[in-house]
Amino acid sequence: MRPEIRLFPAIAFFSCWLLVGPDIVAAQDTASVSGFVRDAETQETLLLANVILAGTGIGTATNNSGYYSLTGLTPGSYELTVSYLGYETVRIPLDLVAGQAERRDVDMEPEGFLSEEVVISADRDTEEERRSLGASRMNTAMIKELPTVLEPDVFRSLQLLPGVKAASDYSSGLYIRGGSPDQTLILLDRTTVYNPSHFFGFFSTFNPDAIKDVRLYKGGYPARFGGRIGSVVDIYNKDGNRSKRAGTVSLGLLASRAMMEGPHKHGSWMLAVRRSTLEPLLGVARNQDVDGIPDRFYFVDANGKLNVDVGENDFVSVSFYAGQDVIALPLATDFEVSLRYGNRTVSTNWAHIFSETLFSDFTVTASSYFSLPKFDAADTQSERDNQVRDYSVKGDFEYIPTTRRSLKAGFWAGIFSLDLNDTFDGREVLSLSENSLYFSAYAEDKRRLGNLWTLTTGLRAAFFERGDYLRVDPRVSIERQVGRNLYAQAGYGRYHQYLTLITNEAFSGLDVWLTSADGVPPSYGDQFVSGLKWTSDNGLRIEGEAYYRTMRALFQLDPFLPDVAGLEYDEFFHFGEGYAYGGELFVQKQTGRISGFAGYTWGTTRRRFDTIDENRYYAPKYDRTHDLNITTSFDWTRHWRLTSVFTYATGQAYTEPASRYRLANSPFTSGEIDVLVSPFNRARLPAYHRLDIGATRRGTLFGAEYELLLQVVNAYAQRNIWFYVFDFEDDGTIERTDVPQIPVPVPNVAFTLRF
Numbered sequence: 001m002r003p004e005i006r007l008f009p010a011i012a013f014f015s016c017w018l019l020v021g022p023d024i025v026a027a028q029d030t031a032s033v034s035g036f037v038r039d040a041e042t043q044e045t046l047l048l049a050n051v052i053l054a055g056t057g058i059g060t061a062t063n064n065s066g067y068y069s070l071t072g073l074t075p076g077s078y079e080l081t082v083s084y085l086g087y088e089t090v091r092i093p094l095d096l097v098a099g100q101a102e103r104r105d106v107d108m109e110p111e112g113f114l115s116e117e118v119v120i121s122a123d124r125d126t127e128e129e130r131r132s133l134g135a136s137r138m139n140t141a142m143i144k145e146l147p148t149v150l151e152p153d154v155f156r157s158l159q160l161l162p163g164v165k166a167a168s169d170y171s172s173g174l175y176i177r178g179g180s181p182d183q184t185l186i187l188l189d190r191t192t193v194y195n196p197s198h199f200f201g202f203f204s205t206f207n208p209d210a211i212k213d214v215r216l217y218k219g220g221y222p223a224r225f226g227g228r229i230g231s232v233v234d235i236y237n238k239d240g241n242r243s244k245r246a247g248t249v250s251l252g253l254l255a256s257r258a259m260m261e262g263p264h265k266h267g268s269w270m271l272a273v274r275r276s277t278l279e280p281l282l283g284v285a286r287n288q289d290v291d292g293i294p295d296r297f298y299f300v301d302a303n304g305k306l307n308v309d310v311g312e313n314d315f316v317s318v319s320f321y322a323g324q325d326v327i328a329l330p331l332a333t334d335f336e337v338s339l340r341y342g343n344r345t346v347s348t349n350w351a352h353i354f355s356e357t358l359f360s361d362f363t364v365t366a367s368s369y370f371s372l373p374k375f376d377a378a379d380t381q382s383e384r385d386n387q388v389r390d391y392s393v394k395g396d397f398e399y400i401p402t403t404r405r406s407l408k409a410g411f412w413a414g415i416f417s418l419d420l421n422d423t424f425d426g427r428e429v430l431s432l433s434e435n436s437l438y439f440s441a442y443a444e445d446k447r448r449l450g451n452l453w454t455l456t457t458g459l460r461a462a463f464f465e466r467g468d469y470l471r472v473d474p475r476v477s478i479e480r481q482v483g484r485n486l487y488a489q490a491g492y493g494r495y496h497q498y499l500t501l502i503t504n505e506a507f508s509g510l511d512v513w514l515t516s517a518d519g520v521p522p523s524y525g526d527q528f529v530s531g532l533k534w535t536s537d538n539g540l541r542i543e544g545e546a547y548y549r550t551m552r553a554l555f556q557l558d559p560f561l562p563d564v565a566g567l568e569y570d571e572f573f574h575f576g577e578g579y580a581y582g583g584e585l586f587v588q589k590q591t592g593r594i595s596g597f598a599g600y601t602w603g604t605t606r607r608r609f610d611t612i613d614e615n616r617y618y619a620p621k622y623d624r625t626h627d628l629n630i631t632t633s634f635d636w637t638r639h640w641r642l643t644s645v646f647t648y649a650t651g652q653a654y655t656e657p658a659s660r661y662r663l664a665n666s667p668f669t670s671g672e673i674d675v676l677v678s679p680f681n682r683a684r685l686p687a688y689h690r691l692d693i694g695a696t697r698r699g700t701l702f703g704a705e706y707e708l709l710l711q712v713v714n715a716y717a718q719r720n721i722w723f724y725v726f727d728f729e730d731d732g733t734i735e736r737t738d739v740p741q742i743p744v745p746v747p748n749v750a751f752t753l754r755f
Helices: 004-019 140-145 153-159 279-287
Strands: 031-039 052-053 058-061 066-072 076-083 090-096 101-103 107-110 136-137 184-188 209-215 230-237 246-252 255-264 267-276 294-311 313-334 335-355 358-377 380-402 405-424 427-449 453-465 470-480 486-497 498-500 512-515 523-535 540-557 575-591 594-609 626-635 640-649 659-663 673-677 688-701 706-712 723-727 735-740 747-754
Touching: 031 090, 052 066, 058 066, 066 380, 076 107, 090 107, 101 523, 140 153, 140 209, 153 209, 279 294, 405 512, 498 540, 540 594, 540 640
Parallel strands: 031 101, 031 107, 184 230
Antiparallel strands: 031 066, 052 058, 052 076, 076 090, 136 209, 209 230, 246 255, 246 747, 255 267, 267 294, 294 313, 313 335, 335 358, 358 380, 380 405, 405 427, 427 453, 453 470, 470 486, 486 523, 498 512, 523 540, 540 575, 575 594, 594 626, 626 640, 640 688, 659 673, 688 706, 706 747, 723 735
C-alpha cells in the first residue's frame, strides 16, 4: 500500500476523535449569533476583531475572512460587544430564543484623533488568537510610519519584533529563533512565495499599500501550517473599498507607488503597482565615476484582488502578484553580470458558510520563481536558467459546535517542480529537472476546560513523493489563566521540511531551491515553547516567551565541491544538525499620544556539518546573544506624528585569520599561494547599534488627504561593520579593512496623496 493511501485513515481516525466530546449540545435547545465584521467606511473585513457577549466571558475573534460565530448559547438577552484597535467599540442588544440562528454583520467606525487614551475593556476576554504562542501581528499603518531605509517594508518591520533578526542593513531576510530564511514559510493570500525580495535583498516584494494583514508565527505554530521547521509569515492582500472608489499615490526616493480600489455590483476590487525611481540617482553616480554602479537597474511589482459576493453565504476572490528585478552590473574590466529574477502568484479562494457552526475555505494556487543570471567575462559567457513552480489546491474547514470548542481540519495537495540548467561558453554543465507530488492533511481541536484552562491539540500528516517520505507531526499547546489579565502558556510541536535553499547572503537574486529525494531525507525538528502574557485595561501588553528547538537532518549544498557535474543527486549535499534556545520580552503601549513597543531577545543558535570545522558546533553569522529594538510614536499635534527606532545587537560571528602557511605545488594554481588557517566563526564583529527618526505630517490638499514623510536613517552616523577584508603585506603582516553598512545618515522623503 502506498504511503499516501495509508495517510487517510490516520487523519480520519484523528478527526473522528476530535469530534467526540461532551461539549456538543442539541441545536434546538440553544441559539447562535454569527456574521462578518467590517470597516464602516470601506467595508473591508477586519481580521481578529474581538466579539464578546458582555458580562458572560463568552467571546471569540473573527477569522481570516472576518467572520465570527458564537454558538451553543443559552436563550436570553445579551449585549454583543465588538472591539478592534483604532475603531469605535460597537454594542448591540440581542434577544435570542431557542433554536434561533441570528445573522448579525457589524460595521465599525474608525476612531478620529483622540488626545487621551482609549480604553478597550472587552479585549482582555477575547484575545485567544492574538495571544497564541509565538504569534505577532504588525499593523500596516505602523509599517508605513516607522523609519526605514528609503522605503516602508513589511519584512523590515517584522525584524523589529523579538526573536526576529536581520543579517545586515542590506538584507530583508528573516532569521527567526535561530532559523535560516528557508525555514520560514511565507504565504500571500494562502500562496507560497519562494523569493520575496527586491533590490539585492534590500527590502521585500510586499507593497505596504496592498497589504491588509501580516501575521507572524515565530514558533510552535498550529497544525494548519506545515512544510517548514521554523516559522510562518501569513500575509493577506486588501479586498478593496466596497463603498466608494479611492486611491493613493506615493512618490519616494527609491520607489513610487500607486493604488486604486473600489466597489462593483457584486463586490470590490483592488490594484496596486510599484516601480523603482532610483535611476536618476544612479545616473548621477555613474557620471561621477563611482565604482560598482549598475548600468541598468529597475524593479516593478503589482498586486491585485477581485472579490465577488455570489450570495449571502458564498464569497469568491481572485488575487495575484507579479514582480521582477532587472540588473546589469559591471564588476570589473571585461566582466559584467546581468540578471532578471522575480515571482508570480495567483490564488482563487471560495469561502462558504454551510451554517452558523461550519465555515469553509477552498483555494487553488499557482506560484513561480525564476532567476536568469548571465555572466560575461572576456567574451566568455555563462548562463543559468532557474525555475520553480508550485501548483496546489487547499481546503480548510472550521466547525464551532459551542462557544467552548472549535475544530479545524483541512488538506493541501499539489505538485512542486524545479528546473536548473547551467551553461558555460555554450556548453551545458548542469541540467537538473525534478518534480514531486505532495499532500498533507491536518486536524486541530481547541477547547476550554472549565473557566481557566484552554487546550489545543493537533496532528498533521504529510507525504512527499520524491523519496516516498511520509511524516506525521503532533502539535499541542495549553493555556491557563492565572490572573485577571495574566495567562501562562506552554506548547510542543514536531515539524518537517522537504526543501532547502542555496543562497548568497549578500545577494538573494541567485537563490536556488532543492528538494529531498532518495538518500536525502527531509529535515525535521522539535519545538518547545512557554510564555506569560498580560494585558492591562488601558492597552499595555507585556509578553515573555522562552523556546528551545532542534534542527535535525539538515541538508545543504556542500560548499567544498569543486563541481557537481557527474555526481549523483545525494552527493550534492553535506548533512548536519543544529539547535537554538532563548528568551524574549515584548512590551507594547497601544493607546494614547505616546505609543510603541520594545522587544528584547536573548538567544543562542548553533550548527554543525560533517565537512565544517571537524564537525564541531559553530555559531552561524545570524547568531546574536542580545538583540534589542525600541520603537516609539508621539502624536505631537493633530497633524504631526514623530517616530523613532533604536536597534542594538551583539556583533555577528565571523572567521578571523589566526595563522597562515605557504602552499607550494598546488594542483589548482601555479606557483605558491598563501592559505589561511582559522577557527570557523569563533570571532565577533563589534556590536551593532543604530537610531532612525522620522516625522509624518497629515492634512488635506485640494480636498484630498496627504501625508508627508520625513526620515533620517542612522541619525548619529554609526559606522556598523558589515565585514572585514584581509590583505597580506610584503612584511608578512595582515592588514584588515573595515567594510561598513550604512556609514552616514541617510535622508528619506516621501509624499503620499489619498483621493
